[in-house]
Amino acid sequence: MVAPGIPEVEAAAGEDLGAGSLEQAPHLLAVVDHEPEVAFPIRRLRATLCQHQELVSHVDERHSAQAPAKLEVEQAAVEGERLVEVVYLQHHVIYADEARHRTSIGFAAMDPAIELQGLERRYGERVALAGVTVSVPRGATLAVLGANGAGKTTLLRVLAGLLRPHAGTARVLDAELPRERWKVPAQVGYLGHEPLLYRELSGRENLQYHARLHGVDGSRVADLLAAVGMERRADEPLRELSRGMAQRLAAARAVLHDPPLLLLDEPRAHLDPAAAELLEPLIGRASGRTRVLVSHDVDGALAEANLALGLRAGRQVFAGAVEAEAARELYR
Amino acid sequence: MIAAAGAILRKDLRLELRTKESVPAMTLFTLTVYVLFHFGLDRDSLDGELAAGVLWVTLLLAAVIGVSRLFAAEREQGGIDALLLAPVDRTSLFLAKGAALFLFLVAVEVVAVPAFGLLLLGPGLGGALPELLLILALGDIGIAAVGALVAALAAETRARELIAPLLLLPLLVPVLIACAQATEPFLRPDQGPEDLGRWLTLLTLYDVVFVLLSVAVFDYLLED
Numbered sequence: 001m002v003a004p005g006i007p008e009v010e011a012a013a014g015e016d017l018g019a020g021s022l023e024q025a026p027h028l029l030a031v032v033d034h035e036p037e038v039a040f041p042i043r044r045l046r047a048t049l050c051q052h053q054e055l056v057s058h059v060d061e062r063h064s065a066q067a068p069a070k071l072e073v074e075q076a077a078v079e080g081e082r083l084v085e086v087v088y089l090q091h092h093v094i095y096a097d098e099a100r101h102r103t104s105i106g107f108a109a110m111d112p113a114i115e116l117q118g119l120e121r122r123y124g125e126r127v128a129l130a131g132v133t134v135s136v137p138r139g140a141t142l143a144v145l146g147a148n149g150a151g152k153t154t155l156l157r158v159l160a161g162l163l164r165p166h167a168g169t170a171r172v173l174d175a176e177l178p179r180e181r182w183k184v185p186a187q188v189g190y191l192g193h194e195p196l197l198y199r200e201l202s203g204r205e206n207l208q209y210h211a212r213l214h215g216v217d218g219s220r221v222a223d224l225l226a227a228v229g230m231e232r233r234a235d236e237p238l239r240e241l242s243r244g245m246a247q248r249l250a251a252a253r254a255v256l257h258d259p260p261l262l263l264l265d266e267p268r269a270h271l272d273p274a275a276a277e278l279l280e281p282l283i284g285r286a287s288g289r290t291r292v293l294v295s296h297d298v299d300g301a302l303a304e305a306n307l308a309l310g311l312r313a314g315r316q317v318f319a320g321a322v323e324a325e326a327a328r329e330l331y332r
Numbered sequence: 333m334i335a336a337a338g339a340i341l342r343k344d345l346r347l348e349l350r351t352k353e354s355v356p357a358m359t360l361f362t363l364t365v366y367v368l369f370h371f372g373l374d375r376d377s378l379d380g381e382l383a384a385g386v387l388w389v390t391l392l393l394a395a396v397i398g399v400s401r402l403f404a405a406e407r408e409q410g411g412i413d414a415l416l417l418a419p420v421d422r423t424s425l426f427l428a429k430g431a432a433l434f435l436f437l438v439a440v441e442v443v444a445v446p447a448f449g450l451l452l453l454g455p456g457l458g459g460a461l462p463e464l465l466l467i468l469a470l471g472d473i474g475i476a477a478v479g480a481l482v483a484a485l486a487a488e489t490r491a492r493e494l495i496a497p498l499l500l501l502p503l504l505v506p507v508l509i510a511c512a513q514a515t516e517p518f519l520r521p522d523q524g525p526e527d528l529g530r531w532l533t534l535l536t537l538y539d540v541v542f543v544l545l546s547v548a549v550f551d552y553l554l555e556d
Contacts, residue, residue: 162416163556186419196414198343198405200350212339213418237350253414 111174113138113261113290114159118168121154127314128154132168134309134319138260141291143305145298147331150311152294153192156263159292160190173261186214189259191267191283195250199239203230203249206238207256214257224252229278243270248279255282262287265294298327333427336420340428345435347405354401355439358394362444365390366451377454384516387448388471388508391441395475395504396497398436402429402483412487416554426480426550430543433483434476441468453519460518463528470535471511477542478503484553510534 114136121129129151136142144152157163159172161184169176175183190196197206207221225234228248238246247270254262267283268276280286285304295301302308302324310317310330317330348354369378369386378386406412415425445468449457457464482500486492514531 160417162413182419185417188417190413190417192410192413194410194413196410196417198347198409198411200347200405201343205346209339209343210414210418213336213415213420215335215419 111138112136112171113140113173114142114292115171116168117170119155119158119165119170120167121151121158121163121314122166129158129311129314130316132309132311132316132319134307134316136290136292136307138290139288140306141285141293141304143301143308144292144294144311145296145301145308145327145330146311146317149313150330151314152311153265154314155309155311156190156192156265156292156294159261160188160263161185162190186257187259187261189254189257189262189283189289191250191254191262192265193269195238195246195253197238197246197249197253200237202235202237203241203245203252204234206249207252210253210256216257220256224256224282227278227282228252229275244272244275247271248275251279251283255287260289262289262291264291266296267293268295296331298331299324302327333421333424336418336424337427337431340415340425341431344405344428344432348432348436353404354398355436357401358397358436358440359443361397362390362394362440363447365393366444366448370451378452378519379454380520381512381516383453383519384512386452387445387515387519388512390448391437391444391471392475392501392504392508394440394444395433395437395479396500398433398440399479399483399500400486400493400496402433402480403487407487412554422551422554423547425554426484426546429483430476430480430546433479434472437472437475438468441472454521457518464515464518466532467511467514467535470532470539471507473539474507474535474542475504477539477546478507481542481546481550481553484550506538507535510538 112135114134116132116134119129119132120127132151132155134142144155146152154163158165158170158177161172161175161177161181164178171177172184173187175181175187177184197203198209201209204221204225207224208218210216211218211221222231225231228251230245230248230252233241233245238249241249247267251267254264262283264283267279271279283289283291285291293301293305302322307320308322308327309319310322310327312330318326366386369390403412406415415422445457445464479500482496482503485499486495489495510531514528514535517526517528
């Protein structure tokens with residue numbers, strides 16, 4: 001089955017998939033093997049490569065005098081091998097435009113998901129963020145580290161479009177903030193300190209309300225309640241649930257509209273280990289989404305991040321790969 | 333936009349049914365004020381201008397309670413952030429909040445107006461009920477439009493309990509004048525509509541202007 005709605009994938013299914021067509025359609029450089037609807041073109045590429053290899057062997061064994069033919073076939077095989085290596089051996093995953101075809105493991109085939117350049121945000125005279133410059137590839141996880149009051153939550157709120165940047169540039173999933181703020185909400189899942197749920201409503205009612213706001217089919221609510229292990233207590237008012245249960249529902253709310261970008265502020269706060277494991281496919285690295293993760297657990301955050309941003313009093317201390325010991329300096 | 337406004341309105345009505353924070357407080361307030369007037373004025377019954385003034389000033393003051401609580405759930409439970417994080421037009425929030433306040437006022441008046449008739453009014457209201465309902469509806473639309481606007485403006489301020497009535501009541505003076513003037517002839521012993529069309533036109537114009545104005549500026553009120 002071919003991925004519907006992605007012209008490059010649909011077109012690729014009907015033709016030989018060579019290096020040229022892959023280069024012209026970078027979407028194809030990000031197909032996920034476990035998503036069968038988009039994996040077809042890659043399987044076809046593999047089959048084509050096998051045919052080329054057979055031809056090379058055939059030429060080697062029987063027609064060694066026909067050098068030009070051999071060269072041509074070898075070139076195709078090498079090209080095919082290179083592509084397969086990219087896709088399979090290095091575990092790079094293909095990116096497709098639609099959220100449902102999103103990918104994982106830090107492969108930046110497209111524009112970065114987040115690009116900040118000299119970002120600044122003030123509260124009155126107080127500078128909350130200044131000079132923040134970082135680029136986060138699609139599918140990657142950025143760990144934001146820093147002591148209390150370093151500006152971590154402010155950064156998340158700016159990225160979510162809840163606060164305006166006062167200087168610098170900020171691009172979030174192709175939306176330039178604040179000018180194109182309207183593009184952001186549909187693409188961002190925000191899990192902050194507050195669950196953003198009404199205490200007098202049940203978990204199901206809260207999620208149904210958010211589903212209506214996001215134009216999401218109501219059936220997804222039941223699926224998510226099951227995914228976060230809250231089916232049994234879904235109809236109890238939120239005020240009667242523990243903070244950890246509210247956090248599970250908040251995680252369900254954050255991914256209700258299947259956003260490609262997650263902004264997570266201490267997402268595992270109040271969760272027991274079993275609940276944290278339960279939420280992993282939704283908000284963890286396994287979700288395949290681009291993530292910005294604020295955490296005080298330096299080792300944990302660095303372990304699941306591709307790059308890190310260190311903040312001290314709103315100023316950027318580091319951005320990129322960092323050793324845990326250097327990150328801990330932020331808290332001293 | 334209408335679907336989102338419907339979702340927010342349903343949520344607000346459900347919250348009000350569960351918490352019973354606004355409508356019972358507003359109703360109790362109006363009943364208490366009518367009783368206070370009953371004893372304070374030391375009269376068995378009112379009519380004419382005085383009766384119209386007491387009716388509408390009390391309803392406006394009750395509306396202040398509703399306006400102060402209109403964004404309480406959003407403010408206290410992060411609902412405004414949740415709305416800003418949803419891909420919905422902010423006008424839908426204004427429409428929902430305005431509709432919720434309108435329905436709260438109607439619920440209050442279902443109890444308060446008959447109580448006013450019983451406690452304070454000399455002549456009965458029965459003969460002028462259709463006209464009175466029309467005046468109440470137009471007055472409520474104006475109060476709801478301005479109330480939702482002021483509630484959003486005050487929601488993110490520290491002195492919101494102070495700011496809401498200080499902004500709301502002066503803006504509602506035209507509503508008070510038009511409603512009281514339109515109602516007054518029906519509260520006299522010799523009931524009969526005088527200049528009713530003029531006051532209803534004024535109320536309609538006020539409603540249209542403030543609904544349009546609120547729709548135009550509501551987006552900016554929620555900017556950080």
